Amino acid sequence: MYKVTDLITNGISVVLGSYNRENFIKLTIKSIRNEFAGTDIPYEIIVVDGGSTDGTINWLIHQKDIITIVQHNRGNWNNKPLYRRSWGYFMNLGFRSAKGKYICMLSDDCLVIPGAITEGYNLFRRKNEDGEKIGAIAFYWREWPVFNEYMIHEFFGVINVNHGLYLKSALEEIDYADEMTYQFYSGDVDITYKLVNRGYSIITSENSYVEHFSHTNIKTRKENITMQEQDNNAFLTKWKSLPQLHNVSCSEGYKSIFKNYSDPKNTIRQFYPYVRMYRIGLIVVKIRENVKAYIGDNRSIKLGLNKITGMPDDSMTLWGKILMKLF
Numbered sequence: 001m002y003k004v005t006d007l008i009t010n011g012i013s014v015v016l017g018s019y020n021r022e023n024f025i026k027l028t029i030k031s032i033r034n035e036f037a038g039t040d041i042p043y044e045i046i047v048v049d050g051g052s053t054d055g056t057i058n059w060l061i062h063q064k065d066i067i068t069i070v071q072h073n074r075g076n077w078n079n080k081p082l083y084r085r086s087w088g089y090f091m092n093l094g095f096r097s098a099k100g101k102y103i104c105m106l107s108d109d110c111l112v113i114p115g116a117i118t119e120g121y122n123l124f125r126r127k128n129e130d131g132e133k134i135g136a137i138a139f140y141w142r143e144w145p146v147f148n149e150y151m152i153h154e155f156f157g158v159i160n161v162n163h164g165l166y167l168k169s170a171l172e173e174i175d176y177a178d179e180m181t182y183q184f185y186s187g188d189v190d191i192t193y194k195l196v197n198r199g200y201s202i203i204t205s206e207n208s209y210v211e212h213f214s215h216t217n218i219k220t221r222k223e224n225i226t227m228q229e230q231d232n233n234a235f236l237t238k239w240k241s242l243p244q245l246h247n248v249s250c251s252e253g254y255k256s257i258f259k260n261y262s263d264p265k266n267t268i269r270q271f272y273p274y275v276r277m278y279r280i281g282l283i284v285v286k287i288r289e290n291v292k293a294y295i296g297d298n299r300s301i302k303l304g305l306n307k308i309t310g311m312p313d314d315s316m317t318l319w320g321k322i323l324m325k326l327f
């Protein structure tokens with residue numbers, strides 16, 4: 001644990017939101033701890049939990065290096081449903097509590113590939129020393145096992161920070177995330193727009209990579225997706241005065257920038273024991289390949305063995321295509 005003065009001067013606050021992902025968040029925390037082991041970077045870990053019922057909270061409160069904030073965001077209390085707070089409200093509990101000069105935002109179902117945070121941290125410091133006004137640095141991340149490549153997203157030309165670093169003082173200046181306009185989606189995009197509107201630049205760390213597991217909690221994911229269109233429309237309404245947002249939809253302004261990277265540590269293997277469907281999928285793929293090799297491509301097409309790979313995106317893994325069809 002580090003002194004508050006060390007964190008304020010040059011430290012990092014790692015902030016995660018969490019809900020019912022006990023097995024995954026343990027791996028996420030492990031990858032964060034490993035990232036800082038052997039460095040002299042002052043850091044703290046802050047987890048905002050939305051009222052998990054799977055054992056996550058019990059585990060968190062026994063981790064003495066983690067600041068745990070519990071904000072029951074689902075279920076009932078005194079026979080009445082709890083009012084569900086927004087993503088902005090939820091994350092601001094962690095952002096406002098953070099003492100670090102920089103805030104690293106991660107998901108509770110991701111793995112930090114070694115060097116990701118420290119590379120971004122060193123880049124931020126160099127840019128500060130050069131006098132550049134940087135508000136945030138985005139990390140490349142992979143939606144595993146859907147994609148082979150890592151990516152960052154842009155919305156109408158502005159880089160979005162799905163995982164990455166913010167300058168704490170810049171977040172203070174824009175009054176953190178918008179808690180009122182969005183329920184779940186577009187809140188992170190809104191942060192980058194507010195930063196850019198205040199003259200800050202958003203850049204990428206070309207040597208920072210994160211693994212993110214897709215479809216960790218299918219039920220929660222489906223509940224969140226129902227809010228996507230409403231939140232996207234709210235974003236366009238809020239920022240409609242900008243010329244690039246006139247008479248367009250969010251899908252028209254959305255862009256993924258892909259990048260190839262081979263992780264020498266094979267960090268993603270840590271997810272294997274918890275992903276039964278993935279392991280089954282590998283067997284299915286292997287059987288398909290063996291059948292094709294034995295009977296030939298032409299006959300396999302006639303038998304319909306290629307239909308499952310009918311999605312056109314070449315960057316998508318075969319098992320990713322299977323997942324996309326299933327969910």
